[in-house]
Amino acid sequence: MTIPISVLQQFALGALRQCGVPAEPAAVAADVLVTTDTWGVFTHGTKNLRGYVRRLRAGGLRPEAQPTLVKEGPAWVQMDGNSGLAMPTSVEAMRRAIAKAKAVGIGFAGVRNSCHFGAAGYYAKLAADEGLIGVAMANDIPSVTVPGARGAVLGSNPLAFAVPHEAGRPILMDMATSTVAGGKIYAAATLGKLIPEGWLTDEAGLPTTDPNKLVQGGALTPMAGHKGYGIALLIEMLAGVLTGAATTWQVVSWSMHDPRLPTGHGAAFLALDIETLTDHSEFAERLRHVVQGIRSTPLAVGSERILVPGDLEWERRAAALAGGIEFPEDVLISLRGLADDLGVPPIG
Amino acid sequence: MTIPISVLQQFALGALRQCGVPAEPAAVAADVLVTTDTWGVFTHGTKNLRGYVRRLRAGGLRPEAQPTLVKEGPAWVQMDGNSGLAMPTSVEAMRRAIAKAKAVGIGFAGVRNSCHFGAAGYYAKLAADEGLIGVAMANDIPSVTVPGARGAVLGSNPLAFAVPHEAGRPILMDMATSTVAGGKIYAAATLGKLIPEGWLTDEAGLPTTDPNKLVQGGALTPMAGHKGYGIALLIEMLAGVLTGAATTWQVVSWSMHDPRLPTGHGAAFLALDIETLTDHSEFAERLRHVVQGIRSTPLAVGSERILVPGDLEWERRAAALAGGIEFPEDVLISLRGLADDLGVPPIG
Numbered sequence: 001m002t003i004p005i006s007v008l009q010q011f012a013l014g015a016l017r018q019c020g021v022p023a024e025p026a027a028v029a030a031d032v033l034v035t036t037d038t039w040g041v042f043t044h045g046t047k048n049l050r051g052y053v054r055r056l057r058a059g060g061l062r063p064e065a066q067p068t069l070v071k072e073g074p075a076w077v078q079m080d081g082n083s084g085l086a087m088p089t090s091v092e093a094m095r096r097a098i099a100k101a102k103a104v105g106i107g108f109a110g111v112r113n114s115c116h117f118g119a120a121g122y123y124a125k126l127a128a129d130e131g132l133i134g135v136a137m138a139n140d141i142p143s144v145t146v147p148g149a150r151g152a153v154l155g156s157n158p159l160a161f162a163v164p165h166e167a168g169r170p171i172l173m174d175m176a177t178s179t180v181a182g183g184k185i186y187a188a189a190t191l192g193k194l195i196p197e198g199w200l201t202d203e204a205g206l207p208t209t210d211p212n213k214l215v216q217g218g219a220l221t222p223m224a225g226h227k228g229y230g231i232a233l234l235i236e237m238l239a240g241v242l243t244g245a246a247t248t249w250q251v252v253s254w255s256m257h258d259p260r261l262p263t264g265h266g267a268a269f270l271a272l273d274i275e276t277l278t279d280h281s282e283f284a285e286r287l288r289h290v291v292q293g294i295r296s297t298p299l300a301v302g303s304e305r306i307l308v309p310g311d312l313e314w315e316r317r318a319a320a321l322a323g324g325i326e327f328p329e330d331v332l333i334s335l336r337g338l339a340d341d342l343g344v345p346p347i348g
Numbered sequence: 349m350t351i352p353i354s355v356l357q358q359f360a361l362g363a364l365r366q367c368g369v370p371a372e373p374a375a376v377a378a379d380v381l382v383t384t385d386t387w388g389v390f391t392h393g394t395k396n397l398r399g400y401v402r403r404l405r406a407g408g409l410r411p412e413a414q415p416t417l418v419k420e421g422p423a424w425v426q427m428d429g430n431s432g433l434a435m436p437t438s439v440e441a442m443r444r445a446i447a448k449a450k451a452v453g454i455g456f457a458g459v460r461n462s463c464h465f466g467a468a469g470y471y472a473k474l475a476a477d478e479g480l481i482g483v484a485m486a487n488d489i490p491s492v493t494v495p496g497a498r499g500a501v502l503g504s505n506p507l508a509f510a511v512p513h514e515a516g517r518p519i520l521m522d523m524a525t526s527t528v529a530g531g532k533i534y535a536a537a538t539l540g541k542l543i544p545e546g547w548l549t550d551e552a553g554l555p556t557t558d559p560n561k562l563v564q565g566g567a568l569t570p571m572a573g574h575k576g577y578g579i580a581l582l583i584e585m586l587a588g589v590l591t592g593a594a595t596t597w598q599v600v601s602w603s604m605h606d607p608r609l610p611t612g613h614g615a616a617f618l619a620l621d622i623e624t625l626t627d628h629s630e631f632a633e634r635l636r637h638v639v640q641g642i643r644s645t646p647l648a649v650g651s652e653r654i655l656v657p658g659d660l661e662w663e664r665r666a667a668a669l670a671g672g673i674e675f676p677e678d679v680l681i682s683l684r685g686l687a688d689d690l691g692v693p694p695i696g
Contacts, residue, residue: 075423076453076625105424106456108620133585146642148651153642161582171585173578205648224571230521230657231579233642234509237481237519241634242626248641272456277424278590286589293596294494294501294581300553303496309578 001332003348004324009034011335011347012046016085018342019056020063025088032087036119037327038320039313041174043183044119047331050338051255052085052115058259060252061085061115067092070112070244075104078243081114083262087122089114094123094134094269101132101271109269110243116140116254117267120160121174121313127271128162128170131280135270136160139240141251144178145219146229150205152219154248156181157235162310164274165287172310177232178220185211185220239268349680349696352672357382359683359695360394364433366690367404368411373436380435384467385675386668387661389522391531392467395679398686399603400433400463406607408600409433409463415440418460418592423452426591429462431610435470437462442471442482442617449480449619457617458591464488464602465615468508469522469661475619476510476518479628483618484508487588489599489611492526493567494577498553500567502596504529505583510658512622513635520658525580526568533559533568587616 016026037045065084093109100107127134140155160174189211203217222228245266364374385393413432448455475482488503508522537559551565570576593614
């Protein structure tokens with residue numbers, strides 16, 4: 001089932017407008033989710049719209065809330081999302097970080113009282129589109145354990161960055177700090193398959209290959225063990241502690257918990273202006289050298305190509321813009337459910 | 349064989365002075381290396397002094413070089429290490445990032461024409477000592493492969509951060525972006541042991557458990573696969589491309605290559621001033637809550653404690669300050685060799 005981008009965009013926009021979200025933030029949020037789908041990152045795209053809509057209708061997300069400035073300086077802002085949709089808030093925060101960076105070389109934006117912001121890469125890319133290096137991160141309710149612990153300790157706190165490279169195709173990386181996303185574990189459970197050792201711990205805090213353990217007191221493992229733990233903790237400190245957002249177990253699940261409650265997520269955005277810090281064309285030439293070096297490395301036996309971060313996303317996006325998106329069944333089920341919730345015709 | 353800290357410090361200082369390094373930068377470099385040893389990070393402490401001394405005597409490191417300012421703005425500096433010792437250069441760069449952050453909230457310092465700077469964590473900690481969040485990173489000659497490639501592509505580009513927490517004991521994390529350090533592979537090779545799958549690839553780019561493959565066209569694996577690759581690439585862009593330093597294969601090995609050549613390493617330092625961006629006591633209270641949450645998580649079966657990054661380093665340091673450092677044999681061999689090179693009495 002292939003859905004054209006314009007149809008998906010209209011559907012997402014309509015859904016948010018129907019919940020009382022004003023035109024501009026609704027358009028921004030729709031663009032974040034649809035862009036994410038065009039990258040093939042279906043876990044963070046319009047699949048989640050149904051959950052956001054549920055929260056918008058129940059009050060945990062305030063449809064008309066707008067982000068406000070808490071405090072600012074020459075190189076930074078702290079913002080309050082006021083429990084509105086996280087996408088327009090995050091776009092506004094990154095835009096301010098970019099403006100600060102253009103003025104003084106580097107800019108930081110912190111956000112409190114936000115919600116699940118979708119794919120961190122979208123916000124990092126905003127900076128790259130304007131010739132800056134962008135970094136985006138957020139905290140979340142714990143789902144990942146740490147070495148020596150039993151059960152979840154930190155969120156799968158995402159980290160993304162984007163760096164201007166080829167026109168419209170920045171280097172782009174967006175990662176959760178868990179070994180794998182929870183979605184992969186749920187998928188294995190649904191299919192009755194075992195998972196590789198190293199992805200999950202059970203209720204005793206021990207490694208398990210049984211995907212059902214995730215909902216039985218288990219927890220995801222941090223990527224690269226204590227290193228991923230450290231990076232997730234740094235993100236918690238920048239996006240949560242430094243911003244005044246909810247931290248670890250204070251965060252309310254955007255998808256599982258009572259939709260009348262604000263979730264309290266925090267986020268942090270960083271922008272570095274290349275033209276200020278060095279010369280843009282020199283930077284581009286030097287980066288081209290690095291990327292060509294990576295691409296021209298001999299292939300491993302059995303390997304067909306060496307990817308540079310963003311390659312797959314830009315290829316998938318080109319295909320999606322040309323021919324629409326072929327969604328997996330779980331996304332279609334969610335989109336149909338949302339249409340049903342709203343009493344509008346389904347799109348796929 | 350236990351060596352008192354003061355003896356080690358004097359030995360390191362004397363070695364650098366004998367090579368013509370002026371008193372102040374020599375003292376700084378000695379403190380970086382000895383502090384690293386007190387943390388138990390022996391791979392990056394005085395063990396490497398012999399290699400630095402060889403370069404200082406051959407000219408690849410210029411004993412009297414001082415770092416110079418290339419360009420600066422309200423929130424950033426770009427510096428040139430002029431092929432001097434990387435430790436005093438890196439301390440100077442982080443101090444400038446800190447000063448910028450105190451003035452405008454966040455500060456960035458880039459460095460080109462540096463060398464191997466030892467443990468990144470030392471520089472991150474300088475920021476934490478003054479109440480700021482510190483981040484330090486550097487590039488290096490490739491030793492780590494990327495998914496799909498055969499052989500090394502990027503350095504094991506280190507990333508460290510420090511965040512003020514308990515007095516004198518900041519949260520501190522210092523990681524290479526490879527799965528494990530090359531030293532662990534060499535150690536296994538020396539002992540004739542196999543290594544776990546996932547650490548190393550062979551000359552075909554395929555996983556191997558034979559540690560001897562590292563010097564036979566093999567390469568370390570990136571931590572967490574494509575995620576570690578992405579983080580190492582981000583570090584390469586910030587510490588190498590953005591600063592005008594040597595990148596990937598342009599970097600000369602500080603330990604293996606002709607010591608008459610400058611190595612060209614780059615580094616990047618970031619500081620965020622907590623008191624500017626929020627209220628320091630509020631930050632401290634919120635961080636305490638997060639850390640207590642981590643420490644009070646139930647233990648996994650068989651686990652004795654949950655570590656917060658820095659715990660081990662501060663415990664080892666307290667023991668080292670009280671009773672000296674019990675070095676492993678490989679460090680003692682290097683220190684004795686250095687004494688021999690310099691014609692001074694050995695200390696252990």
